[in-house]
Amino acid sequence: xxxxxxxxIILIDDNEIDLVLHEKLITLQQIxxxxxxxxxxxxxxxxxxxxxxxxxxxxxxxxxxxxxxxxDGFEFxxxxxxxxxxxxxxxxxxxxxxxxDYGDINRTDANxxxxxxxxxxxxxxxxxxxxxxxxxxx
Amino acid sequence: xxxxxxxILYIDDEVHNxxxxxxxxxxxxxIYTASSAQEGKLLLKSIDVHIIIADQxxxxxxxxxxxxxxxxxxxxxxxxxxxxxxxxxxxxEAINKGHIFSYVKKPWDEYELHNTxxxxxxxxxxxxxxxxKITELEKINDELNRxxxxxxxxxxxxxxxxxxxxxxxxxxxxxxxxxxxxxxIESCILKLDGxxxxxxxxxxxxxxxxxxxxxxxxxxxxxCIAAFKPQNTAIEFQLNIDQPVDFKGDTFRISVILNNLISxxxxxxxxxxxxxxxxxxxxxxxxxxxxxxxxxxxxxLSEHLNNIFKMFFRSKNNNKPGSGIGLYIVKEALNKIGxxxxxxxxxxxxxxxxITIPNRNxxxx
Numbered sequence: 001x002x003x004x005x006x007x008x009i010i011l012i013d014d015n016e017i018d019l020v021l022h023e024k025l026i027t028l029q030q031i032x033x034x035x036x037x038x039x040x041x042x043x044x045x046x047x048x049x050x051x052x053x054x055x056x057x058x059x060x061x062x063x064x065x066x067x068x069x070x071x072d073g074f075e076f077x078x079x080x081x082x083x084x085x086x087x088x089x090x091x092x093x094x095x096x097x098x099x100x101d102y103g104d105i106n107r108t109d110a111n112x113x114x115x116x117x118x119x120x121x122x123x124x125x126x127x128x129x130x131x132x133x134x135x136x137x138x
Numbered sequence: 139x140x141x142x143x144x145x146i147l148y149i150d151d152e153v154h155n156x157x158x159x160x161x162x163x164x165x166x167x168x169i170y171t172a173s174s175a176q177e178g179k180l181l182l183k184s185i186d187v188h189i190i191i192a193d194q195x196x197x198x199x200x201x202x203x204x205x206x207x208x209x210x211x212x213x214x215x216x217x218x219x220x221x222x223x224x225x226x227x228x229x230x231e232a233i234n235k236g237h238i239f240s241y242v243k244k245p246w247d248e249y250e251l252h253n254t255x256x257x258x259x260x261x262x263x264x265x266x267x268x269x270x271k272i273t274e275l276e277k278i279n280d281e282l283n284r285x286x287x288x289x290x291x292x293x294x295x296x297x298x299x300x301x302x303x304x305x306x307x308x309x310x311x312x313x314x315x316x317x318x319x320x321x322x323i324e325s326c327i328l329k330l331d332g333x334x335x336x337x338x339x340x341x342x343x344x345x346x347x348x349x350x351x352x353x354x355x356x357x358x359x360x361x362c363i364a365a366f367k368p369q370n371t372a373i374e375f376q377l378n379i380d381q382p383v384d385f386k387g388d389t390f391r392i393s394v395i396l397n398n399l400i401s402x403x404x405x406x407x408x409x410x411x412x413x414x415x416x417x418x419x420x421x422x423x424x425x426x427x428x429x430x431x432x433x434x435x436x437x438x439l440s441e442h443l444n445n446i447f448k449m450f451f452r453s454k455n456n457n458k459p460g461s462g463i464g465l466y467i468v469k470e471a472l473n474k475i476g477x478x479x480x481x482x483x484x485x486x487x488x489x490x491x492x493i494t495i496p497n498r499n500x501x502x503x
Contacts, residue, residue, distance in 0.1 A: 015295065021302040028310055067291050098298040100290045100338055102346075120295070121302035124309060 004135055006058040008034035012044045012076065013065040013096070022063060022096075022122055029124045031131055032061070041071035045079055048091070052083070057090040061131055063122075066097040066104055073097070077113050088113070092134045096122055143168040144259050145185065149178040149204065150193040150220070155244075159191075162248055167255065175199035179208065187215050188262045189255060193244070194221040194232070202232045209237050214265070216258040220244055286341045289334065297331050336463045339394055343471045350386045350498040355379050355420045355427070358389075362396050363418075366404045373404060373414045381422040386498040391471040396429070398464040399491050403433035405460070406489075411435075427495050434488040443481060 009032040013019050019037045026035050038044035044062075051057060066073040073095055080088070095108050098120040108117040116130050145168045148159050156171040163169055170185060172178035175196065182190075190208075192201035199207075205217045219232045219241040232238045239261060240254050304324050307313040313320060356379050363375045400416065407414045411434065419430040438446060438453055445451045447469040450462040472479055476496050483489040 015299060017299045018302065021299065021306055024306055025302075025309070028306070067295070098291065098295045100294065100335065101287055102342070120298035121305055123305065 004059055005033075007032045007131075007135070008036060008058050008060050010044060010047075010060060010062045010091075011035065011037045012041055012062065012068075012073075013037075014039055014068040015065070018065070018120070018122075025122060025124055025127065029128060031124075031128060034058075041068055041073065041076035041079075045071075045076065048080070048083065048087070052087060057087055059135065060091040061134065062091055062093045063096050063118075064093055066095060066099050066108070074107060074111075077111055081113060094118055094127075094130055096120060144189065144255065145187040146170065146189045146191060146255065147172065147178060147181060147185070147187045147215075148191045149173070149175060149196070149201070151196040152193070155193070163251075163255075166252070175201075175204040175207075178204065182208065182212060189218060189258045190215045191218045191220055191242075194219055202235055202238075205232070205238060206235045213237075214262070216262045218242060218254060218258060220246065282341075283345075286338060290338050293334055294331060297327050297334075300327050301331075333461045333463075336461050336467065340463060340467050340470065343391060343394060343467060343474060346390065348388050348391070348474055351389055352499075353385050353387050353389055353392060355381055355385065355422065355429075358393060359396065359418055359420070362393070362400050365397070366400055369404050370407060370414065373407065373416055376415065376417045378417070378419040381420065383422055383424050383497075384499045385422045385427055387427070387495055388475050391475050392495060394471050395468050395477075395493065396431075398468045399431045399493075402460075402464060403431055403435060403489070406435040407433065408436050408486075422497065424497060424499070426497050429493050429495070430490060431493075432488065432490040437485040437487050437489055438481070438483040439485050440483075443483060446481065447479075 009026055011019055011022050013022070016039060019039065023035045023037055026032055036047070038047065041064075064073045064076060071079075077093070080091075080093070083091075092115050093113050094115050095117045096119075097104065097108075097117065099105070105117065108114050115134060118126050118130065144166075146163070147170045148156060149172045150156055150159075151173055153173060156173065160169055160171060170181055170187065172181050175192070175198065178190075178192070190205075192204050194201040196204075201219050201221070205219070209217075217238045219229075219238050220243075221229070221241060222244040229241055232241060239258050242251055242254055301324065304320055304327075307320060315321075356377070359377055359379070363377070367373070367375070400418070403416045413434070415432075415434050417430070417432040419432070421428045442451075442453045446453065447465050449466040451466075452460060452462040469479065471477075472493065472495075478494050480492045481489065482492075
């Protein structure tokens with residue numbers, strides 16, 4: 001169990017089944033108590049925008065799918081790059097994709113906002129490790 | 139008038155030549171004439187012609203000059219130069235500067251000119267068809283790119299969901315499955331995914347530019363072993379690397395080659411073998427690297443050895459049929475980087491592959 005009491009995980013994926021899967025995986029493995037699921041990048045952006053004026057932004061891990069209709073993962077990253085630094089420093093983005101495309105993988109690696117790219121199917125072990133690495137210094 | 143007639147523009151400052159040309163050829167072709175290069179250019183703005191015939195010796199602008207001027211804006215019409223002199227200099231200049239298909243001596247022989255026109259038109263059509271083919275191929279190429287991208291994503295993504303569901307079901311013990319059906323589903327999904335990955339690998343090999351970078355065979359092979367070890371933990375891997383000099387090569391293709399060969403060595407082991415072994419030996423020299431991949435597995439029937447590198451060939455005598463594409467990809471990848479492969483095998487005893495890959499370190503310095 002990861003010991004950050006107010007940690008929240010935001011899931012962004014157009015695939016409803018993956019949303020359910022990832023949510024179950026997180027609660028089952030007690031990685032985070034709060035899981036917020038968004039089936040589109042724009043809905044997630046809207047929610048995050050509403051958070052900007054919060055007095056305190058809780059530590060957040062965003063699991064972001066790459067391939068999505070309308071706004072894909074990379075477009076989400078572009079929009080998120082314009083958020084206030086306070087918000088960005090509290091939100092840690094992990095991309096989750098089944099893509100084997102070199103272009104996608106290279107773009108993910110090159111993006112400073114992305115902590116890591118995890119492959120689907122998302123494994124409990126990998127997710128735990130990644131979240132652990134993010135909050136190692138806490 | 140028929141639409142598919144050959145359209146010819148003839149430019150000559152001597153009006154009686156224009157008239158004579160018209161008289162001789164108007165029944166066979168659709169003819170336009172101009173008495174100067176200037177007039178010819180004007181005409182070309184409104185009419186698409188297939189062939190342009192120009193007299194060389196004209197005041198203001200010669201035939202060659204005219205062809206040279208229009209060749210960038212109008213590359214398609216085939217150009218024929220008409221000249222009273224057989225001046226070699228003129229002809230050489232014409233061919234070099236104006237991209238001229240042919241020249242015809244004046245006064246023209248009607249039969250010869252007919253022939254030249256008909257050849258020129260064939261050339262026109264051949265070029266046009268070639269252009270259309272190129273556009274078509276570019277389109278198909280582009281579609282193939284997008285197709286592969288969507289294969290890599292759209293086809294795999296639901297498979298990965300299924301694997302995710304299976305993982306979850308195991309984690310929360312919510313599915314009672316005394317007959318192991320879930321495991322069977324998983325193995326089918328993994329097989330299908332393996333095949334999709336092979337197809338993507340093949341495509342990448344055939345389309346990606348070759349890129350050379352430094353390769354450390356020790357870490358590359360350690361990675362391979364780490365990836366395959368879980369598939370059969372009984373296998374003893376032996377790694378012998380002799381790399382006294384730097385090696386440069388295409389990392390993607392070399393790992394494709396090694397992964398496929400090691401995967402086979404791991405997969406085609408004898409079920410009753412007490413000491414399953416895979417030996418990997420690398421020898422790097424200034425101009426090449428030689429790699430031996432040796433196993434004591436089931437081996438390959440000698441009558442099949444000639445076929446194993448063919449696409450979709452599967453050896454009959456094994457209980458673990460593959461996709462029939464792995465060794466084909468190995469061969470294709472080696473072709474791309476100028477490598478070679480040799481195989482020795484004894485049925486029931488084991489197989490040894492020997493590959494050589496040119497060291498690009500040499501070519502750089």
